[in-house]
Amino acid sequence: MIVLMAAGAVACESLKLGDAGLSKSPESSGATLDTLFATIKDADKVLTTAYYYLPYGLVSDFDNKMGSDILEAITDHYLSNKNTEGNGPNELYYSGALSASISGDPVGSEAYRFGTKRGSATLAETDYYTIRYAWFFIKNAGMIPEDSQGYDAALLARKVAEAKMCMAIAYANMVRYVGGVPILTHALSIDEEMNFPRNTFAETIDYIVDLCDEAAKDLPWTVSNTENGRLTKAAALGLKLRILCFAASPTFNSDTPWHPDAADWENMGKYVRYAQTYDANLWKRAKDAADEFMAANAGGQYALNQATPTGLGGAYTPRDYRLAYRDGYFKRGLTDKPYEEVIISTRKSNSSSYLDKHIEIQKNYGSGPSLEWVNKFPWADGTPFPSDWDWKAKQSTWPEQPFFKTDPTGQSKVGIETRDPRLYENICVPGDIWNDGKQGKTFYNHWNRQNNNPGFLMMKYVLQEDADRAFPPHWCLMRYAEVLLNAAEAYNEYDGGPSDFAYQCVDAVRARVGLCKLEDLYPDGMTKEQFRKALILERELEFGFEEVRWFDMVRWGLNEAFTTKLHALISWGDTDGKTMATSFTYGNPQTGADPVYDAIPTRAWYRDFDTKWYLCPIPTSEVMKGYGMTQNPGW
Secondary structure (H helix, E strand, C coil): CCCCECCCCCECCCCCCCCCCCCCCCCCCCCCHHHHCCCHHHHHHHHHHHHHCCCCCCCCCCCCHHHCCCHHHHCCCEECCCCCCCCHHHHHHHCCCCCCCCCCCCCCCCCCCCCCEECCCCEECCHHHHHHHHHHHHHHHHHCCCCCCCCCHHHHHHHHHHHHHHHHHHHHHHHHHHCCCCCCCCCCCCCCCCCCCCCCHHHHHHHHHHHHHHHHCCCCCCCCHHHCCCCCHHHHHHHHHHHHHHHHCCCCCCCCCCCHHHHCHHHHHHHHCCCCCCCCHHHHHHHHHHHHHHHHCCCCCECCCCCCCCCHHHCCCHHHHHHHHHHHHHCCCCCCCCCECEEEEECCCCCHHHHHHHHHHHHCCCCEECHHHHCCCCECCCCCCCCCCCCCCCHHHCCCCCCEECCCCCCCCCCEECECHHHHHHEECCCCEEECCEECCCCCCCCCCCCCCCCCEECCCCCCCHHHHCCCCCEEEEEHHHHHHHHHHHHHHHHCCCCHHHHHHHHHHHHCCCCCCHHHHCCCCCCHHHHHHHHHHHHHHHCCCCCCHHHHHHHCCCHHHHHCCCEEECEEECCCCCCCCCCEEECECCCCECCEEECCCCCHHHHCCCHHHHCCCCCHHHHCCCCCCCCCCCC
16 A cells, blocks of 8 residues: 655654554555545545454455354354365364464464464454554544534544544454454554553453443434444444453453463463453443443334234234344345344445355355254244254154244245244255255255255355345444343343343344243243353354354353364255255165264364463464564463
8 A cells, every 4th residue: 555644744654563454554545644634524534444444254355364264163053164275264273273373375364363464465454454544533633624625523523433433343353352452542653662562451341441432422323324334322332332241251250260371460361361350340330331322222223123024914924034133134224214223334345246255155165054053043932942853753753843844825935934033044954045046955965965064054144045135245243132132141140140121132132033032931030040041042043153153152161162063964855956855854865874963074172172262372473573462371
């Protein structure tokens, strides 16, 4: 990029923090500050660039995270068989080969690579890019002439607040992957000494909260459709609640260090834990943040998108619920509704073709969700799917079908869904339409099934028909469903058990897709631990492929999710998939093979799990630069 010049035409290319983004020069026009900040409209180009570098979870050409794979692939939800050079899940995580000093093709294929550039020279982590552009905007916004075209002091204050929120999101992204990081509290000058010691975990969390509080003062609660995507006060309060729940969780808020190395408080522990002893006040802070959001949202401007009934007599169909859930995460904005579910939306392009990569990574490789995750989705009424379901039994003996039952009207190609509608929106199960109106290649005798496919495909962002994806894409970084479940979590943990409000939050998420109340499953009431377990499960069902499960595994210390062997399912269709299969058996009728088997690939975690995996290693090359970053436990 061409260097941005200071007012006196002083180059600022020398501003660097290792390669951690500060060598990225704001703007590429070579313009002077007077030109860049001639009007609010001109200055907004700098702010828009800060927006551009915000985290983006869709598989795309914008970065190489996981080697163009998905974060869910290193959770218990999904298995990647994308055995290509530089594929992160297979080469680094499943093999256990990730280290602070990897080299060659895998470089840049980590879940997060702090500071140094990913693989190619043009790809790097972008959080510090966002931070630098945001500080550059804040530092120079005051030089915009008051008599310039379109000047509005309140509008300018709002845009400064947006810049602060961009920074808060960037820091929140980093702290969840690596713990405490160097905090830049001002715009850098070219003669400044580049010495930025690593801030502690607590300092990083508190700085994010402070940014959110400062920004909230000058941001609107909602924006118009023409400004859809701009950060709001709801984004500030929602992010504050998320990060406070993260900090209060057991991994980072406990009497016991989550890794032996973290016991050394001064040299390592303070960078990766909030405190040396459990602090209940952290949950109180999260609970207060939940109350703050709910009070601000008293008018209901943010709400869960609700289903529109299309069945006979005004009844809701499974697809009605499914589409309501889809609109909540997939669409940028619900312009036909008086409320909004999306709270933070990040965008890179308006081309819907960027969603095609979610098809490509499964068309060409045998990747797919695990049977363990599929089995967690309840029946359509919300009652649990049996943990001891016998996949060997003949279909004719089952009182319920595991995925579909016959549609007596004959209107459905595949039948009527028998499970939680979110199962079908997240996962293509045997018999369902997957892409381009065609049946998914999930069943074993499908003519185009990929080797090692675990019997399921990722459905989210694929959406069955090409026309379903004909919308500008975005990454829904936060939506109202998360606020509800975060609020329920904070209440349960601080109050020592579920309150009426906590139940209401979870029940609202379940009701949106037609499930029974959580209380109906526990007529004698729930303990704090039971509610926590149910809440973590609800998050699994609600936020598949939205980069939530990994951080839940980390912050709750769900070691069993790391170490439990994952399984695949053999289903056998009554056709080979070239024509529509209408019935399925489970197992291989030709060989007599059991329907359930150990999924491929396996993971080193199954044999020898180390909690060092909770946080990413800091590249040795970055630590050696000497500006103040240190290594994480176990690496």
